[in-house]
Amino acid sequence: DAGVTQSPTHLIKTRGQHVTLRCSPISGHKSVSWYQQVLGQGPQFIFQYYEKEERGRGNFPDRFSARQFPNYSSELNVNALLLGDSALYLCASNPIVQDIHGYTFGSGTRLTVV
């Protein structure tokens, strides 16, 4: 079975631009979460979606938004990029909203803002 797939793997954007990151969960998983991992830090929770509804939001500005599609894939959008948005963005999927068996993470999208 395919794992969690994220695209693109790397991208470079200029300050002020907009970016869209994509995530396809494991087949059968209905929940997708997004995390931001700044270099040298642990991942920080951004959003969780389940059955196309937002079920949780971390402490991130409104420039960050996300959505989940009927096929359970998800997009993370970031507007008006800042240098500080440079990070590895990780997507995690799990079968239900709270999966005590552990989230499965993708390999991430490395975003560099210049």
Add this chain to the structure above:
Amino acid sequence: AQSVTQLGSHVSVSEGALVLLRCNYSSSVPPYLFWYVQYPNQGLQLLLKYTSAATLVKGINGFEAEFKKSETSFHLTKPSAHMRDAAEYFCAVSVPGNTPLVFGKGTRLSVIA
């Protein structure tokens, strides 16, 4: 709110030596605890998890961790380190009721030949 503290941002051990990575948690309710490993330029891989069953949890690649409520700890151990264990290790906590994972800052493990 939950939190995790990983003691030691960098741990270095010799190949074949014991690996001990420390994690202390804070939670007002019984937690779920996880250890993840991250190899360079990759995502996170689940090593093991504690979800209120056995307090000694065995994971992949020979790692294990013991949940100690009295010490609010969940330290990760491996009896004999291999070169391939060199990576970043993250401890994470969540609690029942739709809460996201809260990660520690990570511990980088180096294995010396």
